[in-house]
Amino acid sequence: MLEELGFSRRTFNMRPIPFAGTWGTSSSISYQLANEQVTREGTSELEGLSKKEAKRKTKELVGERAQAIAEQIVEALQAFDGYAQVEANNGYINIKFDTQRFASRVVNTISELGREYGAGEPKTDRVMVEYSQPNTHKAFHVGHLRNATLGNTLCRILKLAGFEVHKANYIGDIGMHVIKCLWCYQRFHQGEEPEPGERGRWLGEIYTESDQRVNLRQDALGLLNELSNEDPAFVTMVDRMMKELYQKHPVGEDVAYLLGQIANKREIKDDAFYSAETVPTFWPIAGQQLHTNLEMARGDREQHEDIEDEIPEPARYEEWIRQWKSLSERIEWWSWVPAWQEEIRNEFQRWERKDPDFVHLWETTRSWSMDDFERIYRELDIDFDTWFYESEVEESGREIVKELMEREIAEISDGLPVVKIDEKLGLEKETYRTMPVLRSDGTTLYSTKDLALTKHKFEEYGVDRSIWVVDVRQGLYFQQIFKIMELMGFEQAGKCFHLGYEMVTLPGGAMSSRSGNVVLYDDIAQAVLQRARQIIDEKNPDLPDEQKDDIAHDVAIGSLKYSMLSRDNNRVIVFDIEESLSFDGHAAPYIQYAHARACRILEKVDTPPSGELRFVDLTTEEIDLIQQIAIFPSEIQRAADEYKPLYIATYVYELAKKFNDFYRACPVLHAEEPQRSARIALVSSTRQVLANGLDAIGIAAPEVM
RNA sequence: GCGCCCGUAGCUCAGUGGAUAGAGCGUUUGGUUGCGGACCAAAAGGUCGCAGGUUCGAGUCCUGCCGGGCGUACCA
DSSP states (O other), X not given: OTGGGTOOOOOOOEEEOOSTTOOEEEEOHHHHXXXXXXXXXXXXXXXXXXXXXXHHHHHHHHHHHXXXXXXXXXXXXXXXXXXXXXXXXXXXXXXXXXXXXXXXXXXXXXXXXXXXXXXXXXXXXXXXEEOXXXXXXXXXXXXXXXXXXXXXXXXXXXHHHTOEEEEEEEEBOSSHHHHHHHHHHHHHOTTOOOOXXXXXXXXXXXXXXXXHHHTHXXXXXXXXHHHHHHOHHHHHTHHHHHHHXXXXXXXXXXXXXXXXXXXXXXXXXXXXXSOTXXXXXXXXXXXXXXXXXXXXXXXXXXXXXXXXXXXXXXXXXXXXXXXXXXXXXXXXXXXXXXXXXXXXXXXXXXXXXXXXXXXXXXXXXXXXXXXXXXXXXXXXXXXXXXXXXXXXXXHHHHHHHXXXXXXXXXXXXXXXXXXXXXXXXXXXXXXXXXXXXXXXXXXXXXXXXXXXXXXXXXXXXXXXXXXXXEEGGGHHHHHHHHHHHHHTTOGGGGGEXXXXXXXXXXXXXXXXXXXXXXXXXXXXXXXXXXXXXXXXXXXXXXXXXXXXXXXHHHHHHHHHHHHHHSSXXXXXXXXXXXXXXXXXXXXHHHXXXXXXXXXXXXXXXXXXXXXXXXXXXXXXXXXXXXXXXXXXXXHHHHHHHHTOXXXXXXXXXXXXXXXXXXXXXXXXXXXXXXXXXXHHHHHHHHHHHHHHHHHHTTOOOOSOO
């Protein structure tokens, strides 16, 4: 057709018309054609103009020409049948569909396919997705929730898009964290055993305590170092503080060391002290000074005009004092730390030689955590086809290291086997760096086990693609793993993909169980459930209790999941507890509510519409809604192609919004025939797509709420 | 140093090289002789971090800079 008009042949690149209430497709091809014409015809009009003016003129000419060409093409298109209307607008060619015909086609398709609507053609690729990977002996917090939700949703979308999906979990049931936890348990909590149901959480607390014990020195000095660097008042007062310290604790070398390091803002190191009493003795003095400084920061600033800018905000002092207080409770641990670290190393050796008592304790406590995880997955409606365990790949990990050494891919450096990846690849610029594959004492690292597991996945599972849903901070780590697999000659390494996601932080900063700045899944789930239940009691007091519980669960969990999915995965989520308890606006309950509303209408229909549907005099709201339900399958495909559950989270929200617009503007049950039947069918289709869409992101669609 | 990510409305965030950059929260003012008000409408709110470049056309692609976060050999 274009050739007839004297243009060269090309494909029309169509996209939806971006105006509400119109339904069809548009093309900006006229711009491309106009540009070619203008360029070809030369630049006589542009002569003598500055570069900027020439550019502006060109833009103007192209714009005019585009409109002319669009009109020309529209003229030619009028001769064809099948469109309701064709028009040239603002240089674009808009082809509007016959709404009646397309509306009934979309609605009929959905009604035929039902739960299958949105599913893609079966694909040949088998995809393995590894996600969740919680550590036993540690608490499950909202950061883990992001991973589990993202991974599970990705699996659902890939499956719907037509891929054969293999869901894998990889439990961190051994490693330094487990050893630390069990050391602390035996040393300080021997024989204690909480109620079933609380045991997993309790173990997590033991782990935190252990971590605090071992890191006491590091944490205390961390605070002092921060104060040296960021609180000028603290540094100024260091002489007076040292005088006081010297009176209480006259180990001259240590006092001089502290004085020197703080005064010169140099890092204080814990192995530089002669006496283990120095820091614990200094601690109350430092705290006193912090309180004095806080008073000063709060006080009349005019009195300190000379250093006004340098004094930190009172809020910072409050935070420092909070940290100081928390550390004060355990500062007497200082002298124990080296011995404890030694004990933990010994504990690791007990595991290495499979000491029966130790293994027994490990098995028992491990199952406490596993019971918890299984309960949480049930609550979240998240499941797996395969469960891998770190403890199962330790041996094959050692073998793979042996192989790496024999093949000279790995070498000994500083007393431990490492792979110098850049060197092996002949890269000049540092890219993959060096990866240690075993500790110098022979114990296995995370990398040791992951190499073995990856090999296992390649050899035992016939997967074409393998995806790891893991925190983005491990980006370099996975590149290293994949490169090492490549160096070993595994072709599949090219089809490995690390789907990274950013962390979940709290308003007070990054989550850290050691500092107590953490939101546990169980706590937040309970709070959200309670709130959901409370709202249902208000909105729908007559429902039976059991049903209320079910709905509260669907709404609460859905809401939590949605908050994890409605942000792009490479964006940090600042988890706000207040916000997570609000069910208004852009959140899962909004979408679920639309679904419940649709169900309500359908419930009141006595006889379902029969015969051919006639969509006459469609309103803007109806057209927008029909368009939205029509694009569901392509949205699924797009989300699967790009590994972006976010697209579907956004999509279902938009759909709910459009349904609510429709709901307000278009009476259904009170409409006249044939409109009534058509609208009932549209509500039914919309309900189906809402349900399918929510299912794709793992969120329940209750019929009543 | 090197590498990755983020910067869009007061706040939290969407945005597939294409038409007038959109939601939610918050603020102000309204809406049920209609199928559920967990809803809806209106108002106010923008140098899309800055500067170049590519393009007929850039929030979107490229380069440089600024600001923030993260990673960078025996944690996972």
